[in-house]
């Protein structure tokens with residue numbers, strides 16, 4: 001497994017591999033790796049001859065300094081986990097390598113996909129995501145880039161910018177990995193005790209309930225019930241939304257849409273968790 005910290009050596013190495021007609025798969029991460037990340041790497045390995053994983057806690061996508069500082073970091077363990085799954089290349093750049101001029105997001109048109117949910121609760125979050133992903137795509141020039149559906153809005157936005165800016169890679173969305181009880185794996189789970197993680201299952205249970213029962217209720221009734229359930233819990237609900245999975249438009253009547261997805265964000269103390277799933 002090769003480790004690069006600088007853009008130019010990595011870029012040159014990848015150009016050589018491209019000349020040898022190797023297909024390049026890319027997985028972007030912020031480190032503190034868990035089985036969710038590793039499942040993306042495994043699936044990339046199955047589809048590409050070379051897999052590049054980046055580990056970079058991107059400052060421009062954090063709107064709260066405290067969240068950026070407290071974001072878990074464990075690079076040595078991350079490298080070991082990646083070696084175990086035969087990752088070919090790890091890219092661990094510094095902030096200066098990624099942002100040689102200004103540590104600021106670019107102004108990229110996100111076609112309104114950033115207006116609700118994560119976009120409205122984390123201002124400029126997706127400008128930062130789009131900026132860093134664009135830079136990674138330019139440096140790595142992958143054939144495929146794999147993103148987890150756990151961050152569904154991010155996946156849609158990356159797919160959109162890759163297409164409209166003609167960045168090159170096919171953007172592939174991969175299923176959410178969960179623990180044995182259903183909690184979506186997240187680097188932020190490390191900041192929760194076992195009993196807090198069990199309480200956080202409330203998010204998954206609400207989604208599972210909606211999946212099973214949506215036919216008997218309107219979207220607003222589903223959302224109201226989930227709001228009431230959270231009021232009785234230790235978690236603070238930030239939003240529950242039911243949206244079209246292509247435009248992210250809010251669904252107020254099932255019959256107006258062919259597909260629907262439910263999205264939840266909630267805080268357990270200072271730890272912010274998100275999850276989502278397809279209703280139909």
Ligand code: AMP
Nearest residue numbers: 028029030036147148150151176177185
């Ligand atoms: P992060 O390190 O949180 O930025 O995540 C890096 C990539 O891993 C993103 O594409 C995430 O959507 C994906 N990811 C994170 N958690 C999971 C999970 N539980 N299942 C599947 N993919 C995930």
